[in-house]
Amino acid sequence: MPVFDLATTELRDLNASLHALDKDGGNEEFEVTNPRGAHAVAVGIDAPVDVQIKGSVGYYCAGMNETANITVHGNAGPGVAENMMSGKVVIKGDASQYAGATAHGGLLVIEGNASSRCGISMKGIDIVVKGNIGHMSAFMAQSGNLVVLGDAGDALGDSLYEARLFVRGTVKSLGADCIKKDMRPEHIEILAKLLSDAGITDVKPEEFTRYGSARQLYNFNIDNADAY
Amino acid sequence: MRSAETMLSAQKQDQTMSHKHPVTTPRKSATFDDYTLSEIRRAAATGIYDIRGSGAKRKVPHFDDLLFLGASMSRYPLEGYREKCETAVTLGTRFAKKPIELKIPITIAGMSFGSLSGPAKEALGRGATLAGTSTTTGDGGMTEEERGHSETLVYQYLPSRYGMNPRDLKRADAIEIVIGQGAKPGGGGMLLGQKISDRVAHMRNLPKGIDQRSACRHPDWTGPDDLEIKIQELREITDWQKPIFIKVGGARPYYDVALAVKAGADVIVLDGMQGGTAATQEVFIEHVGQPTLACIRPAVKALQDMGMHRKVQLIVSGGIRNGADVAKALALGADAVSIGTAALVAIGDNDPKWEEDYNALGTTAGAYDDWHEGRDPAGITTQDADLMKRVDPIAAGRRLANYLKVMTLEAQTIARACGKNHVHNLEPEDLCALNIEAAAMAGVPLAGTSWIPGQGGF
Numbered sequence: 001m002p003v004f005d006l007a008t009t010e011l012r013d014l015n016a017s018l019h020a021l022d023k024d025g026g027n028e029e030f031e032v033t034n035p036r037g038a039h040a041v042a043v044g045i046d047a048p049v050d051v052q053i054k055g056s057v058g059y060y061c062a063g064m065n066e067t068a069n070i071t072v073h074g075n076a077g078p079g080v081a082e083n084m085m086s087g088k089v090v091i092k093g094d095a096s097q098y099a100g101a102t103a104h105g106g107l108l109v110i111e112g113n114a115s116s117r118c119g120i121s122m123k124g125i126d127i128v129v130k131g132n133i134g135h136m137s138a139f140m141a142q143s144g145n146l147v148v149l150g151d152a153g154d155a156l157g158d159s160l161y162e163a164r165l166f167v168r169g170t171v172k173s174l175g176a177d178c179i180k181k182d183m184r185p186e187h188i189e190i191l192a193k194l195l196s197d198a199g200i201t202d203v204k205p206e207e208f209t210r211y212g213s214a215r216q217l218y219n220f221n222i223d224n225a226d227a228y
Numbered sequence: 229m230r231s232a233e234t235m236l237s238a239q240k241q242d243q244t245m246s247h248k249h250p251v252t253t254p255r256k257s258a259t260f261d262d263y264t265l266s267e268i269r270r271a272a273a274t275g276i277y278d279i280r281g282s283g284a285k286r287k288v289p290h291f292d293d294l295l296f297l298g299a300s301m302s303r304y305p306l307e308g309y310r311e312k313c314e315t316a317v318t319l320g321t322r323f324a325k326k327p328i329e330l331k332i333p334i335t336i337a338g339m340s341f342g343s344l345s346g347p348a349k350e351a352l353g354r355g356a357t358l359a360g361t362s363t364t365t366g367d368g369g370m371t372e373e374e375r376g377h378s379e380t381l382v383y384q385y386l387p388s389r390y391g392m393n394p395r396d397l398k399r400a401d402a403i404e405i406v407i408g409q410g411a412k413p414g415g416g417g418m419l420l421g422q423k424i425s426d427r428v429a430h431m432r433n434l435p436k437g438i439d440q441r442s443a444c445r446h447p448d449w450t451g452p453d454d455l456e457i458k459i460q461e462l463r464e465i466t467d468w469q470k471p472i473f474i475k476v477g478g479a480r481p482y483y484d485v486a487l488a489v490k491a492g493a494d495v496i497v498l499d500g501m502q503g504g505t506a507a508t509q510e511v512f513i514e515h516v517g518q519p520t521l522a523c524i525r526p527a528v529k530a531l532q533d534m535g536m537h538r539k540v541q542l543i544v545s546g547g548i549r550n551g552a553d554v555a556k557a558l559a560l561g562a563d564a565v566s567i568g569t570a571a572l573v574a575i576g577d578n579d580p581k582w583e584e585d586y587n588a589l590g591t592t593a594g595a596y597d598d599w600h601e602g603r604d605p606a607g608i609t610t611q612d613a614d615l616m617k618r619v620d621p622i623a624a625g626r627r628l629a630n631y632l633k634v635m636t637l638e639a640q641t642i643a644r645a646c647g648k649n650h651v652h653n654l655e656p657e658d659l660c661a662l663n664i665e666a667a668a669m670a671g672v673p674l675a676g677t678s679w680i681p682g683q684g685g686f
Contacts, residue, residue, distance in 0.1 A: 015464045039457045044394055044465030060461040064394040079448040083392055098448040102389035120447040123433045142433050218438040219421055
């Protein structure tokens with residue numbers, strides 16, 4: 001098993017090794033020790049591989065990930081799994097701002113809390129947060145699912161497009177054009193799968209409330225100007 | 229109180245008097261001119277601000293206000309048809325393992341598939357490749373056609389991140405992080421429902437037919453300090469191979485350039501207010517940002533103060549039309565220029581041959597700027613399958629290549645006349661200005677004097 005100790009190895013060597021992996025699979029698990037808040041750890045991977053990061057990371061860990069399974073045994077700084085395409089990223093601790101920003105696919109699981117702007121501009125990713133999320137989360141979120149087991153902060157889902165938001169706890173306030181919606185059987189089904197994929201077994205999909213776009217701001221109308 | 233009869237007789241008398249005296253010529257207000265009046269009526273009727281494409285249309289000090297001095301007693305010129313005058317430029321020499329080499333110092337600015345039709349994007353790629361230069365993607369991502377037809381392709385990294393993905397990032401020749409553009413520094417993008425075709429909607433992951441608003445700020449960084457970390461991430465993802473450009477609008481050029489250098493840019497693209505946009509508010513285009521001419525010297529000064537002039541390359545855009553503009557921008561310290569509007573005109577935009585169609589849209593060839601409506605008679609700023617057939621990508625690409633070559637020849641002609649064997653050897657000392665405003669902005673003397681306004685003395 002390749003082990004990269006970032007206390008003694010350059011970040012460049014780690015990322016270059018990860019970029020050289022076989023895209024068809026059969027790669028050994030990587031372990032990264034002493035990340036000590038380094039930025040851009042395990043970014044741009046485009047091969048199936050398991051990466052275990054033993055400690056906390058800085059900005060943009062797992063950025064643009066494709067197909068890799070990355071686990072951070074610590075906290076993650078801003079922009080974790082930003083623009084992820086596929087694969088799975090698990091944060092054992094808390095995540096800072098913009099977790100999963102603009103990501104197109106894959107699954108991001110945050111076992112602690114996420115900060116503000118979680119899922120901003122998300123384009124197809126599924127995000128499951130076991131704790132709470134901060135303000136302006138899912139801002140301009142286009143598609144994908146954001147699942148929050150705890151509470152959401154102010155202005156959830158502001159200027160939302162077609163992303164689905166499921167919150168189990170309270171929502172401090174909803175952003176412009178974001179409304180509460182009915183949980184239909186297909187939503188229960190989607191949510192049950194997401195919870196199962198995230199390894200959550202003690203919570204039922206029926207405990208969540210769904211939020212989505214009212215679609216009132218899709219085409220500009222001057223009488224909506226005070227919504228902005 | 230007068231009776232009705234008396235009033236009637238007074239009116240008759242007034243009418244008689246007006247026949248006796250000459251009338252003054254009807255005079256329209258300079259403040260409330262015809263355009264202003266029409267805009268007030270338009271706003272009152274529609275209840276929405278005016279949206280349009282293109283850049284600032286107002287007259288501002290520009291390259292036309294500068295002249296080259298030419299060679300004479302104190303310096304000798306180069307022979308036009310015998311002696312070489314180089315034009316090649318290398319972009320990305322600071323950090324990138326694979327800098328890009330261009331034959332000419334003129335690139336094609338970022339314009340998206342979505343705002344432009346497929347054939348128009350193909351024509352830009354073909355023309356630029358023939359002329360030995362690069363094209364740039366735009367909001368919405370990279371298309372196969374564009375990657376296929378552009379030998380050198382710059383991939384824009386925009387706030388919306390529509391279509392952004394690591395595969396395209398890795399097959400781009402350079403990455404351009406867009407902070408802003410000259411037409412609207414501080415503004416986001418806009419693509420109205422009419423142009424969101426199935427393909428455009430799919431590329432941007434949005435419902436068809438909605439008004440697409442592109443964010444004005446990047447979603448995962450806020451200032452130069454975390455932009456520096458973002459650039460580190462992009463370099464790590466692409467194994468430090470690609471030059472990273474930062475594009476800024478003409479807002480605070482000295483500090484914007486200094487901060488872009490600090491954030492780790494290889495190349496800085498600086499776009500003045502005459503630079504075009506696919507669509508934004510008229511009020512934004514005409515009232516926010518500085519003229520291109522005013523931006524260059526502060527930007528070059530920032531690079532010089534940091535010891536980075538020529539190490540971090542500067543590309544200037546916004547109103548470049550001919551080889552003289554190219555030569556003047558380079559003389560003021562740019563490494564290259566970029567064209568957008570002029571490239572569209574070269575491939576057929578606003579061509580008088582479609583005058584009847586322009587008239588039907590209530591406009592005239594040369595004035596058409598409702599690019600967001602998607603009904604462009606020239607088939608360029610549209611997603612309409614029939615209209616876009618009017619662009620023959622091969623013929624239009626050839627026209628763009630011709631135009632780029634003419635501009636390059638013109639710039640060389642001027643450089644040789646000033647005694648320079650590379651267009652980069654042109655310098656501010658080769659220039660004078662025709663008026664005080666241009667002299668102050670360009671930092672060159674007013675013609676016939678040694679006075680540079682703003683630098684002391686009278």
